[in-house]
Amino acid sequence: MTMKTFAKVTATATALSALLAGMAHAEVKFGALFPFSGGLALLGEESARGVEIAVDEINAAGGVQGEEVVLVRGDAVDNNQAIGEARRLISREGVKAILGSYSSSRSIAASQVAELSGIPYFELGAVADDVTGRGLQYLFRTNPTAEDMGKMIVDMIVNEVAPGLGKEPSDLTVGIIHEDSSYGTSVAGHQEHYGAEAGLNIATVQGYPASTVDMSSLVLDLQSKNVDVVLQTSYQNDSVLFLQQANEAGFKPAAIIGGGGGYSMLPTAEAVGNDVIEGVLDVDFTQYAVNTEFTPGLDGFVTAYKEKYGADPRSGHSLNNYVGALAVLQAIDAGEGFEPQDIIDAVTAIDIPEGQTAAGYGVKFGENNQNERAKMMGMQWQDGKLVTVYPRDAAVAEFMIGN
Known part of the structure; x- marks a missing residue:
């Protein structure tokens, strides 16, 4: 083998190794915007834990469209910080969508930022009418309402x-x-x-x-x-x-x-x-002492929660956020691409019948991108x-x- 040929082979091998390494470590970022500090921190953290468990489950199954999901946290301690953190997640962190946010007022403030930026925002826990009552294009809510x-x-x-x-x-x-x-x-x-x-x-x-x-x-x-x-x-x-x-x-x-x-x-x-x-x-939201015939997957969620956090779930907020995040991420995985319209097309197609999630309700987005199958107990x-x-x-x- 000549030196010239050797150099070509080496260069090709190096490029292939780099490509494979890049594929092995391909990541896609999503924002997790919750009140992690301040007066609402306990339920904010509990809500985020549900999202984290959904991400763990998705990544263990191969990620989303072959890419590992990475959650980037944003602390929505109040409305102003929710706005600032939404901007940071979008412009500096480059998240493809934001998952949040437990507090209705924080959600209303931060989702407006996402709407103006053309970035999907998935509300998994806030119940106020105004969350989905504003007719936003990029906001979807998976949970039951006020x-x-x-x-x-x-x-x-x-x-x-x-x-x-x-x-x-x-x-x-x-x-x-x-x-x-x-x-x-x-x-x-x-x-x-x-x-x-x-x-x-x-x-x-x-x-x-x-x-x-x-x-x-x-x-x-x-x-x-x-x-x-x-x-x-x-x-x-x-x-x-x-x-x-x-x-x-x-x-x-x-x-x-x-x-x-x-x-x-x-x-x-x-x-x-x-x-x-x-x-x-x-x-x-659905809690844990419930007829599990109506909540398939609930026992598995509780087991995963205990293994990850070393304690029982503190509220059904974690379960509710898990169900919403899992439905959204699975839909994006079944779609093509991470552009905003790709994500919207993917989640709009969600059609999970009632009684087929760990919270007992189904998922299908209707008027104002509200999950019309969400229910409380x-x-x-x-x-x-x-x-x-x-x-x-x-x-x-x-x-x-x-x-």
Whole structure:
């Protein structure tokens, strides 16, 4: 072999090695934009964990279109930082899409940045109406909505709470309280609407800042109105505060029904104690004590969570984000390319029937790119555990009321 030939062979081999190495380490970036610090950090982190498990599963199966998915975190500690982090993820990190964001207000702010940049944004956990109500082209939401939550809460009052108390729904006096961001305001609006349709006697609707440190006057007002059923849409801190101050004031309504947020979290139960949390109801994303015939893959998710984080899941938010992220990533994997329109075409084609995800619901995007098959469930704290009690087909425990 001449030196010239040797040089050509060497150059070819080097180029091939570089190509193979590049193929072996091909990566595609997606943003994970959640509140990892600040007052919403616990559920923000819990939500992100679900996305991480979905990515682990996708990468173990060969990645997306043969490329390893790399998550780049962005900390949406408040609305302004959510905007700044969305810009950084898009312009500096070069992410192909953003997954997020748990908080409705953060999602609304950050998704506007993505829309103007022409980058897909997948909301996996925020419920406020305005998330998908703005007609954005690049925003898709996989999770249930504020309307789903408000309607199911009213259905549960009509079908379970009132009969359990031996009363007609119209005989119940209802008080609606909510944190005053897009999240709480949206849910409360639907509670009021569907409650009026059902003939409930709604005595008061009151908003408050989630950062409040005193709810004693609100508790006294509910007591003075002889409220039978309290509906609270809240994050963790304000859930704990209301339950503690209601207990201290001796206010014991026939039912307290939380709208997700803090009411689904084990740390909330631990903070107030079993005596206070016992019997409290909640409507939220699918939790873990549920009929698993309706949630295929849930046990596998819990196993993966324990192996990765060394503890049980703290809330159904991780499960819900896992289901949404997995559906989106699998769809992109079945598509062609990572340009924005390629991704939109891929996810628009998603058609997962109900009962075929670990959360129990299906995935198909309809009007305003909202998952029209997403649903919530009704739970109750019983013996220190949050168990599914509604609808009855998904229940693992009896609905306890009026005992």
